[in-house]
Amino acid sequence: MGSDVSSVRHRAAPNHTEHMIRDFLLGQLRRFHPVGLALGLIFAVWSMTPSLLPRTWLLQSVATGLSFVSGYVIGVVAAWLVRRCGISPSWSERTRRTGWWVLAAVAAIAIPAFLVLGSWWQEVVRDLVGAPQPGRSRYLLVLLVAALVVAILVGFARLVRGASNRLTRYGSRYVPGPIARTASVALLLVLALFLIDGAPYRALVGNIDESFALADNGTADDVEPPTQPERSGSPESAEPFDSLGKEGRTFVASGPDAAEIEETIGRPAIEPIRAYAGREAADSFDGIAARVVAELDRTDAWSRDVLAVATTTGRGWINENLAQALEYTTAGDSAIASMQYSYLPSPLAFLADRDSPPEAGRALFEAVYSRWDAMPEDARPRLYVFGESLGSFGGQAAFSGEQDMLARVDGGIWTGTPHFTPQWQRITDDRDPGSPQRLPVIDDGEAVRFAASPSDLDLGTPWGEQRIVYWQHASDPIVWWSPDLILRRPDWLREPLGPDVDPGIRWLPAVTFWQVTLDMVFSADVPDGHGHAYGSDAADLWAAILQQLDWTADDVATVRSALEE
Incomplete structure (x- = not known):
């Protein structure tokens, strides 16, 4: 009997761990805003379209991850502005569930399709500049590495947000909440500028x-x-x-x-x-x-x-x-x-x-x-x-x-x-x-x-x-x-393209910036x-x-x- 109980415990332990991991991941996913996810998906698949030069699968992964995060941030900010304007739709639970399923279905179709198209577009760009063709099989790894990039950036953003919330709670003991929130954001911005362009940065460059x-x-x-x-x-x-x-x-x-x-x-x-x-x-x-x-x-x-x-x-x-x-x-x-x-x-x-x-x-x-x-x-x-x-x-x-x-x-x-x-x-x-x-x-x-x-x-x-x-x-x-690529389509993309530039190149806010950056x-x-x-x-x-x-x-x-x- 004792051995049976022990056996059950050994079987239950892995199941318990699996449930904890699953619950954690689902909890993290539920924290994503649906509007941000939708726009992030659009930006991610668009990042696989051609740009100026051929990209390796690893650079494409980074471009895709950065593009997704850019789209997500724009979507979340847009939803916040809409709410601030007094527009706050009240969706039923059924409608919400349907929306999530539609978003999942679109992602399940669009991501593999654009991975295949992206690998083909890269071959076209390589032909235009006379670069060798390395094969398309590794392009399947783009999704995995892009997800890792997203996880790192989102995790960092949540750490910063957590720090801001803690500073706000502390400041609220002494000043009104809105002032405490503004002060916490300002303090974090000053700290970021100090790290980016202050003594630590100069010391790092010196080293x-x-x-x-x-x-x-x-x-x-x-x-x-x-x-x-x-x-x-x-x-x-x-x-x-x-x-x-x-x-x-x-x-x-x-x-x-x-x-x-x-x-x-x-x-x-x-x-x-x-x-x-x-x-x-x-x-x-x-x-x-x-x-x-x-x-x-x-x-x-x-x-x-x-x-x-x-x-x-x-x-x-x-x-x-x-x-x-x-x-x-x-x-x-x-x-x-x-x-x-x-x-x-x-x-x-x-x-x-x-x-x-x-x-x-x-x-x-x-x-x-x-x-x-x-x-x-x-x-x-x-x-x-x-x-x-x-x-x-x-x-x-x-x-x-x-x-x-x-x-x-x-x-x-x-x-x-x-x-x-x-x-x-x-x-x-x-x-x-x-x-x-x-x-x-x-x-x-x-x-x-x-x-x-x-x-x-x-x-x-x-x-x-x-x-x-x-x-x-x-x-x-x-x-x-140029940083202008984030928000503005340049003249060189409005005008007839050069002979070694893919005619399929298109401008999209933020996405084109990351594509050219990785190029x-x-x-x-x-x-x-x-x-x-x-x-x-x-x-x-x-x-x-x-x-x-x-x-x-x-x-x-x-x-x-x-x-x-």
Whole structure:
């Protein structure tokens, strides 16, 4: 008999646990607002529609989870506003139960259907940008990971709400309830701002920066110190090779020498100059820039035909396609001046440090320009600028706008410019009527032109001697990401889409924002000519900007081939 009782207890224990888990989950689900769930479902399935670039199943999971939460919040706020307006429908229990069953049935049909459609849409987007097809089977995991994202975010929100309620109850002992509620919300907002932009945040960024400073001591494989005196980091240079940072060491050790240029283009060439200083060269950006100018003095860069100021991304990276295309097109009669201003990789610098790129961009250009401007006009090199991504953002900070650029440089290329760049925004907003946001026409293309591919430079109108090119792809999320996507459909989604953008892309509040946000993660991991991958088209763009004498289409094709090797 005792054994029978024991057996019953052992069988009952798991059942009791299962009931507790089930009751807990049902209790959590009942706390969801039906209007929020309905709108969250719409946002979640819409998140599986195509955006600018193909997404992995994991990124799609995050986009779906974030979209669901965004829809849920909007639905709950909308229902609250309706109640505040005095509209409070009284549904019967039967009607409520029917509504829940309808919502469950719609979810059971829509979610699997959109998972299948989403995996197919991703294949279409991959075809448009020439990316490989990884298969669709893992897309089934989207629902599981998205549910985990939702659980984490909802759990955090409920913790915050619980904290607010406790603070309100405590405050109500001393002041009226509404004042206590307002004070609790205000206190939590102040705490959030302190964590986001206060001492803890700065300490966190400082620790991250120090960690990446240690990683910056490494050197990429097959990178050796340069031997040419025209390179910083060489034995003749005042800038030690080890001080240039990982990306700086790669930059000065890369690129063609005079013999390679001559062999490639079939013309006499000289050794191109690459002047560079690392973050540890001085305690300030002005100090680092002064070291770069000293390298220009040492290498007699002022006697070259072309001098280009290049603003780097976070850790000092420069797109080799832009640098080498310039050197090939000028037969080596060029000098590139650049510097490292941060230890943070571009994604972290993008999120955590928007101040350093413009400060460094201004410091470097002003240092070079001051020295260049003091030279006799007929004895100084032609002055150009270029930069990609954060480099474009930082480099443009040296100028107040289009006219200031044209007053101080002969031309340049700004590549994959982030949407938050003020100069880019002003120029784009002032585009000629009828021209699209993705390829604006500025003053009939007299000086500034936008291009996704070299053919876009041909506007059929005269192009002056000073030539600025904004190189941006229609499918580059770095260019088109903006917080405005949360509530407003941008012009680039109202107008005819670019050739590498899926015609099925649509704007939906919040959803499109999360889609484009997640598109940025692997925006450079697509074939050249799409997304944030800018490659051999640099040969055509520099040829159009520099206008070298006797430079032919065959020469451009030769340089393109050299860049593609």
